[in-house]
Amino acid sequence: MFTVFNHFIKFGFIVTIVIFSSSVFAANLAQDAQVQKFIQSMVSKHGFDKKKLETLFAQVQIKQKILDAISRPAEKSKPWHEYRNIFLKPKRIKQGARFWQKHKDVIAYAHQVYGVAPEIIVAIIGVETFYGRLQGNYRVMDALSTLGFKYPKRSKFFLGELELFLVMSREQGFDPLSKKGSYAGAMGMGQFIPSSFQSYAIDFDGDGQKDIWSNKADAIGSVANYFKRHGWKKDQPVTDPVQLSKNTSLTPEDACKRSCKPKLTVREWTQKGVSGKLSTTANSKAILLALQQQTGMEYWLGYNNFYVISRYNHSTLYSMAVYQLSQEIKQAYITLNTRKVNQTALNKAISNTQSSGK
Numbered sequence: 001m002f003t004v005f006n007h008f009i010k011f012g013f014i015v016t017i018v019i020f021s022s023s024v025f026a027a028n029l030a031q032d033a034q035v036q037k038f039i040q041s042m043v044s045k046h047g048f049d050k051k052k053l054e055t056l057f058a059q060v061q062i063k064q065k066i067l068d069a070i071s072r073p074a075e076k077s078k079p080w081h082e083y084r085n086i087f088l089k090p091k092r093i094k095q096g097a098r099f100w101q102k103h104k105d106v107i108a109y110a111h112q113v114y115g116v117a118p119e120i121i122v123a124i125i126g127v128e129t130f131y132g133r134l135q136g137n138y139r140v141m142d143a144l145s146t147l148g149f150k151y152p153k154r155s156k157f158f159l160g161e162l163e164l165f166l167v168m169s170r171e172q173g174f175d176p177l178s179k180k181g182s183y184a185g186a187m188g189m190g191q192f193i194p195s196s197f198q199s200y201a202i203d204f205d206g207d208g209q210k211d212i213w214s215n216k217a218d219a220i221g222s223v224a225n226y227f228k229r230h231g232w233k234k235d236q237p238v239t240d241p242v243q244l245s246k247n248t249s250l251t252p253e254d255a256c257k258r259s260c261k262p263k264l265t266v267r268e269w270t271q272k273g274v275s276g277k278l279s280t281t282a283n284s285k286a287i288l289l290a291l292q293q294q295t296g297m298e299y300w301l302g303y304n305n306f307y308v309i310s311r312y313n314h315s316t317l318y319s320m321a322v323y324q325l326s327q328e329i330k331q332a333y334i335t336l337n338t339r340k341v342n343q344t345a346l347n348k349a350i351s352n353t354q355s356s357g358k
């Protein structure tokens with residue numbers, strides 16, 4: 001390879017190589033047999049215009065970077081104390097409180113309509129996109145086409161998402177090339193893939209558009225709706241820290257790793273040697289969580305609402321990070337508003353003193 005590369009450099013073909021490597025599949029995608037088949041199914045199934053779709057796919061780019069990203073071997077999972085530090089940074093907490101403050105009316109309304117705790121809605125948007133700032137830089141068309149047509153392992157899934165994306169672009173009246181998202185086609189402030197958009201995105205401000213990219217009300221309402229539809233219970237606890245008794249037979253192996261539906265009741269966990277100050281009843285169902293801290297294992301019980309967070313991302317660590325971030329944001333939000341109340345009271349007192357001194 002090196003020899004060939006040098007040969008090209010020698011003859012001034014480096015530019016050719018660079019162009020070639022960034023657009024390995026640069027030929028008109030619309031001519032690809034698989035794409036033609038897909039176009040045909042969009043025409044017969046959904047009544048799309050063949051010519052228009054061909055024009056669209058001629059502009060779509062297959063991205064090697066996306067194939068590299070999805071094929072990258074999964075990172076060895078981090079211990080909790082490292083994972084936690086990625087998300088629970090002061091900047092994310094502070095900006096979460098500010099985001100809440102700025103959109104407090106619509107967040108309060110989403111809470112009222114869907115019953116989902118405001119701090120959870122804010123934490124999800126904070127973890128997913130840093131409050132909408134980092135929504136992904138790939139065109140959704142490029143991402144879904146690359147994975148649908150050039151990644152056979154998940155082709156069926158991503159072609160299904162591509163189909164839904166085209167349908168939603170027609171329904172919502174946007175240019176499919178105009179929307180950006182993650183390399184896997186997750187879109188907007190809450191990173192919905194098209195099938196999630198179809199099932200859970202809502203037009204929360206009633207302007208006729210479901211705009212989860214730039215309309216804060218729609219993004220907030222859609223996240224709240226997602227949680228409600230996955231079974232979030234209003235004012236119910238999420239999780240509690242617990243201890244294991246010395247003679248328990250429970251080990252970290254009994255703890256949930258990914259996406260476990262609570263089966264045992266709190267009473268049953270108690271009988272197995274779990275104890276702690278619990279914010280729920282003995283009949284509530286729970287899962288055991290074991291989190292690797294620097295100094296040893298830390299245990300928690302997770303309830304129904306913890307399971308609902310895991311519907312967003314199946315990792316137990318993700319759900320715990322969202323929960324703990326939500327608690328930090330809540331505290332920061334209260335502090336922010338206490339300061340505001342104090343300042344208002346102080347201003348009032350000053351103004352009273354001044355007027356009485358006149």
Ligand SMILES: [Ca+2]
Pocket residue numbers: 202203204205206207208209210211215218
């Ligand atoms: Ca809207």
